[in-house]
Amino acid sequence: MNDSVVARLVQELGKDAVLTDPDVTAAYSRDMMPLAPYGSPVAVVLPTDVAGVQATVRACADAGVPIVPRGAGSGLSGAANAVDGCVVLVLTKLDRIVEIDAGNRIAVVQPGVVNLDFRNAVEKDGLFYPPDPSSYDWCTIGGNLSTNAGGLCCVKYGVTTDSVLGLEVVLADGSVLRTGRRTVKGVAGYDLAKLFVGSEGTLGVITEATVALKPLPQAPATLVAGFPATAAAGDAVARVVREGLVPSLLEIMDSTSIKAAENHLKTDLGTGSNCQALLLAQSDTGGEAARRELAVLEQICTDSGADMVYATDDLAEGRMLLQARRVVLTALEHYGVWLTDDVCVPRTRIAELISGCQQIGEDVGLRIAVVGHAGDGNMHPTIVYSPDSEDEFARARVAFDRILEVGLSLGGTVTGEHGVGKIKREWLEREIGPVGMRVHREIKRALDPGNLFNPGSMFSL
Template sequence: MSNDALLQRLRDQLGSSAVLTDTDVTGSYARDMMPLAPVGKPLAVVLPADTAGVQAVVRACAEANVPIVPRGAGSGLSGAANAIDGCVVLVLTKLDEIVEVDAGNRLAVVQPGVVNLDFRSAVEKHGLFYPPDPSSYDWCTIGGNLSTNAGGLCCVKYGVTTDSVLGLEVVLADGSVLNTGRRTVKGVAGYDLTKLFIGSEGTLGVITQATVALRPLPQAPATFVAGFSSTEAAGEAVARAVREGLVPSLLEIMDAASIKASETYLNTDLGAGSDCQALLLGQSDSGGEVARRELAALEQICTDCGADLAYATDDLEEGKMLLQARRVVLTALETYGIWLTDDVCVPRTRIAELIRGCERISEKVGLKIAVVGHAGDGNMHPTIVYSPDSEDEFARARQAFDEILEVGLSLGGTVTGEHGVGKIKREWLAREIGPVGVRVHRQIKQALDPENLFNPGSMFSMTD
């Protein structure tokens, strides 16, 4: 089938308005938020409205031997949704229905185009809670969260996306529909195919529906903040909290560069002092006396570890203000230039070593690197700032990006905690999982997508 014949077939089956070929339009769908990742020119962008439409696209592209790159809102940070030359970009944002909310069984059925925040708001009306909360939760979609196994600030207590998913509906490479998982709390029948597709970055199939577990709506959070003149002291406080079994709903860390950026951007003083090298922000959503005990224990640990500031509040507005300082870091860094954010996860006892490593890399390459992250699970986001007009600074930013990954691996960590591998960390994935791991990945890909048409080149190559 020729490209022209493929496009005409897609128009006939989906409608002309669902098939976009104008290069000015398709270019806006060609990449995500990662500037390092390569990007190609798609043949077309298609926007099916239902599972049958997705099946039609997959079958037509299979007959024409044209690759498919699934895409959500484009909020990703790994290039996993980036087009390759001649592909069809399959945009799933029109599959945006919350099919069901079953309050009695605390579950919901949702399509991939639903925005994370919209979904969270909808289930809250039933007194329920969907935990995964990526930083882009106000515009990222559930499908993208599923495909990258996204995390967020609440991971320390509630886990990442896969921990909330019971089952999936997936369109396979031959156009058939696979239903995985179940609606029950327990179930061990067969291989866990649900977890196989979560985090697969669209390389094995196209997710068109998910059944997710919900939790009771938590209590209004109480918040604490602790400032340290030593990064190592902050790291020790995190390690002690872990050893003593404290599980707050949120535990974040900010280094000196990120603190200064946020304070300047918000025109506020977080009260940590000019010598503050690290700030811990925590919340407990356990409610009442339990929350007060949790935060009191965290305060005591921070004080014992040498915190210059340790303060807790159950005032919601004050808590929002403190947490806002963490949420605006990336936006705040834009006042200095373009940012490039990394994503490494290290053992929680080695967070301070990673931050120190980033400081050394910053001095070496001559660029600002600000570190924020989820201290409760060790997932750090060193963010490199460079001038958009300087090719030299961009090259040094790329160098820093890779050197940070090297430090993360040397500390016993992983090259991605929640953003995914995409098209920028393929060689790093190979280093982390080794040749046997790569071989098994390829064998699974070959079994489910024998023609290598689903997002080829993302995560790993099918050839050496």
């Protein structure tokens, strides 16, 4: 059966689009999450157009071969991981920016376009595409859509779904669904576009998206504040929310992250040896409005107990300060390999989550660094362990699950932006309960009755 489906795929898409060498296909079998299981695909298919995607889906459907859609593989949940005997459908060659409509501030883009390339392209028209995952220089729009990715700008601009107006999706029978709109408003029928965003390739294959763009913001002004206690930083975040401030960025770093970044960058962030938490904020309103916003932020941080506050409207200096936040994962590689978690809690409980992670680190005997998007409560506790120690890997897995448990106990969710994938399936069930799972399964069966798309990701039928 596998030989016949491969032969059909070669016949319909050409031999260059169908990879079967095990050494090559292995490179497409998993994403960046080391805990998630993965199998061996029978083939990797790289179509160049929608017709090629349709042909792949129909061939696999006829043969009963599962399909795992994949972008660049930058995910952190195992959502793009192969299952044994599947076809991995790689969408990176559907990489055209079909249209940029500056007058209506929308664009039409294929899934293989790299996030940063798209942002740079629309910037030439004075426009801005907000979602900016930390892997924005190599992750693709399709992967962002499938996981409903976020990033540092979420506090002001929202996650990927907040920019999506419409989608083109290849369904399980090979037909093409076009859903959504190009207008600012529209409530005709169910919001099917939002259903597919974040579905992790389990309902269909996204082949095109119509997205809303923003006017290009002003160059941001930047503030950094160091706190002698994590609770004081948490209080500052709560006050920012209470007072209605919406900075374009509001990030937090714990002491472990700060030290790692300083060592990596070989610089002193000026926080002092007693700093337990660092807040980084930006305002992109421009000019005097930005200065006023940062002045209020500065006062809030000072009143909350910050013993170091510094603000600048120098763009290069601001980028340098923000670099400390962006390099944390790379910086942690000096101590071992990392396993990053993804939980979102109410913003008033960020400090409790950080404290809980510190306790877990002490309990399991591993370094845990916490960074995250303080503006929306989405935290990324990152566990560091030795790649050569099975014992440390096992302890890292224990820490990973305990962090999720703490997140739920604080009224949070087990994923803010990375997705469920193949690593948090049991946690999804714990969070949404049996009725929620029943509805998920009914939707899956309605759109994918043969369980063709990404079986076992998010949940099992």
